[in-house]
Each structure stands twice: as C-alpha cells, then as structure tokens.
Amino acid sequence: MNPPATLQLAPLMAALQAEALTVCRPETVTGCYISDLLSDVLAYAEPGMLWLTIQTHRNVVSVAATKDIAVVLFTCGRKPEPEIVAEAEEEGIALLSTRLTTYEAAGKLWAAGLRGENSHE
Amino acid sequence: MHPAPASLRDGEAGDARRTSLAQILVYELRVRDAMSKPAITAAPTDSLRVIQTLMKSRRISGVPITNAEVLLGLVSIEDIINALDRGYINEPAESHMARNVITLRDHFSLVRAVAEFDRHEFGRFPVLDGDEHLVGIITRGDITNCLMMHLERRAEEAIAQEATLRAARAADMAANRVVIRAHVRTGDYDSAGKISQQMRQVLRERGVDPQIRRRAAVVAYEAETNIIIHSLGGEITATIDPDKVVIEAVDTGPGIENIDQAMQEGWSTAGRLPRELGFGAGMGLPNIKRCSDDLKITSDSQKGTRLHSEIRIGKPGATP
Numbered sequence: 347m348n349p350p351a352t353l354q355l356a357p358l359m360a361a362l363q364a365e366a367l368t369v370c371r372p373e374t375v376t377g378c379y380i381s382d383l384l385s386d387v388l389a390y391a392e393p394g395m396l397w398l399t400i401q402t403h404r405n406v407v408s409v410a411a412t413k414d415i416a417v418v419l420f421t422c423g424r425k426p427e428p429e430i431v432a433e434a435e436e437e438g439i440a441l442l443s444t445r446l447t448t449y450e451a452a453g454k455l456w457a458a459g460l461r462g463e464n465s466h467e
Numbered sequence: 468m469h470p471a472p473a474s475l476r477d478g479e480a481g482d483a484r485r486t487s488l489a490q491i492l493v494y495e496l497r498v499r500d501a502m503s504k505p506a507i508t509a510a511p512t513d514s515l516r517v518i519q520t521l522m523k524s525r526r527i528s529g530v531p532i533t534n535a536e537v538l539l540g541l542v543s544i545e546d547i548i549n550a551l552d553r554g555y556i557n558e559p560a561e562s563h564m565a566r567n568v569i570t571l572r573d574h575f576s577l578v579r580a581v582a583e584f585d586r587h588e589f590g591r592f593p594v595l596d597g598d599e600h601l602v603g604i605i606t607r608g609d610i611t612n613c614l615m616m617h618l619e620r621r622a623e624e625a626i627a628q629e630a631t632l633r634a635a636r637a638a639d640m641a642a643n644r645v646v647i648r649a650h651v652r653t654g655d656y657d658s659a660g661k662i663s664q665q666m667r668q669v670l671r672e673r674g675v676d677p678q679i680r681r682r683a684a685v686v687a688y689e690a691e692t693n694i695i696i697h698s699l700g701g702e703i704t705a706t707i708d709p710d711k712v713v714i715e716a717v718d719t720g721p722g723i724e725n726i727d728q729a730m731q732e733g734w735s736t737a738g739r740l741p742r743e744l745g746f747g748a749g750m751g752l753p754n755i756k757r758c759s760d761d762l763k764i765t766s767d768s769q770k771g772t773r774l775h776s777e778i779r780i781g782k783p784g785a786t787p
Contacts, residue, residue, distance in 0.1 A: 384692075385750035388685045389757065393677065401745045405692075408660025411667065412684040414677065 352376050353460050361454045367431050367441040372416045378455050378462040384409045398448050402426040411437045421448040492617050498580050499573035501613035502594045502603035508533045511561035515550045518542050529591045532560050536600040538593055540564030570595050645669050645707040651694040663687040666705045682758035683712045683778045689751040690716035696741045716774040723766040
C-alpha cells in the first residue's frame, strides 16, 4: 500500500465551491471515497478521507466516526439537519455541502490530484 | 429495621404513579398465605367452658365449631363473656354459637380480605377452601405479619442481588474489563451507532491501535443496524478486555433462513426504507466477518439470531 497522497483541504473546497457546515475542519485529506451505501463505506473508506454522499441522515455521522473519515461532502446542494451538524461537530468530523453533482465534484477532486486508493482488492 | 427493598429505594421518589411494594403484595398474596392453619377448633358438643380454657391456653379470641372439617358456627370471646354473665358456661357450644358465620375463601387476595375486615366488625374470619372445608382462620394481625414477612424477604432478595451485581462489577474492574450493553429497538435508525460510539471512546482512551478500534466499531455498528433493520429487537453487548473486544448481538427473531446466503456480499432482505437510507446493501455480515478475528453466528427461526465476534487487541488481523 502506497502512502496516501495527502492534499490541503482549503484549495479543494475552493474548487468545489463548497460551503462549510461545521466549524471543525481538518488541514488535509488523505483521499476520497464515494458511496451512498453505508456498509460499502464501512468496508472500503479509509481514515482521513473525504467522503462524498447524497445521504444526509445522522447515520452518515456515525459511519464517518466509525471509520475516522475526516470530511463528509454532501453533493447536489444537500444539507443535513442542524442537530446532525452539531453531532458531527462533537465527533470532530467536518461537513461540507456543494451544489455540484457527485460526478462533477469527483471530476474536480480528481483534477486537483486527490486519489482514492484503499487497501482492498 | 431492614432497609427498604431496591424497588422502593432507588426509584424516582417524586413519581406518584409508582406503586409501592406493599401495594403490590396485597394484590399478589392470598388469604391462604396469611391465615393461621390449621384453625384451632372445637366440636359442637364441647362445653363453652372447654372453649374458654382453649382460648386462654392458645391465646385466641375466636373458635370455629366444626364437624368433620365442616364449619357449623363460631364462638367468640364475647360469647364466652355473655355465657359467664348469664350462667350457661357449662352448656354445649352448639346451643349458643353464632351460626351463618361470614367466611373468606382461601384464594381471596389480601386486599379483599382487608376490605371484608373494614366492612364487618369481626376480629377474625374462618377460611374455607373450594370444597367448603375449614382450612384456617385469619385476623388483621395475620395480614400485617404476612406483609411484613414478605417485605422483609423481598428486601433481603434485593440486597442479595445488589451484592451479586456489585461483586460482578468489582470483578470487571479487577480484570480491567468494561462492559457496554444496550437494548436495540427494531426500526430505530436514529439511534444506530450509540453502542459503537461508546465502545470507540473506551478503546481510544485505552490507546488501542486505531485500526483495531475501527474494526471493532464496524462490527458493533453493523451488528446494531442488523438488529434495527431485520429483527424484532435485541441487545448488543460489547465486552472490552485488555487483550480483546467481544461483541455479542442477540435478537428475538425472526432468524436468518440461510446464513451462508446472508454471508454473501450483496444478498439482502432489507425493505425499501432502510435501502433508501443507505442500509441493506447486503454487506453487513461480510463486513463483520472481514473485521472479526473470530465470528460465530447461530440462527433459529424460533429463538432469533446470536452473533459472537471477537477482535483481538495487539495482534494483527484483517485491515479495515
């Protein structure tokens, strides 16, 4: 397994025109994973990653916390309820929202050099 | 004086809806539990003098008059006083006893017995069984004694139970063991992850390797959501020891029809709502398997499903 290519979060946010929903924000992210299936994320996401999803219910926070995911980006302009944002804040997980679709956001992240390797086949 | 039983002591004191143990007992206990038995009786041909002697020697204030266990009447201490007063103390009981005596049945609750004592002004009631046989006699004092005895017994049981619990907790502490246990309700998607969260906290505080912590968290989270999605409800227990984490998930049914099939990735029986929330991808059990060092699942359509997963701490296993 190659060491993950860590990128600064701030330029990525600019590229995504992303709005920060939480105050907490990591300096960097280690990679990216995209899925709306929670078990899939539990299986394949890696710690420190940026996770793109359209799911906005509170289990997203639980799953992110379980896997030490650093940032969750809600696409298509979706935003979770304020109490879910508060829970994420408590867990130290950053939540972002962008108006871009998941596909468009993924394209921009790839172009910025963010990769999504994991240790599975 | 014994301390109050736990159910009286540690409950919310301000809760007026709470029923006291004594209140429960007067409904639970029967007349047969409180009565004196067998009743001290006399024959109809016995003289009132004989009965007076009996009352004095046995320290009782009423004697049922029976013939072959059939109640014929009752002689009370008032009857004896009248007999002495009017000079018929040597006459047989049957000529002066009270007939048509009010009786209680042995299966009556104590609350009903108390009501009968309040309604009538008698100091005692003969007690009959279902076959109309005299089986005992009951006074208000008997009821009080019976309640006191049962309260005391319950209090002792509660104290013993508490001591057992305290000993178990002390043993857990000595072994550096933390046990997290929670009920999991079916369909309660909002609560998913609570047990996993508590467990992560403990593992983080103990400085457990993050990969192992994540594996344990995945097992707990998937096991919990399985109960929420598929079962009628259950319980999750996470036992954290210095060398391993054991996660046990037990539900009350309906059971997994084919475990081998359920272990295949992508196979799911989840309904529409959980799927819309991103559950039911058919990856739960495969995820649990991947993250466990040791996994046992048994399922029975009658008893439900029991999952036992162990994650060893400090030894390399699967990478999450």
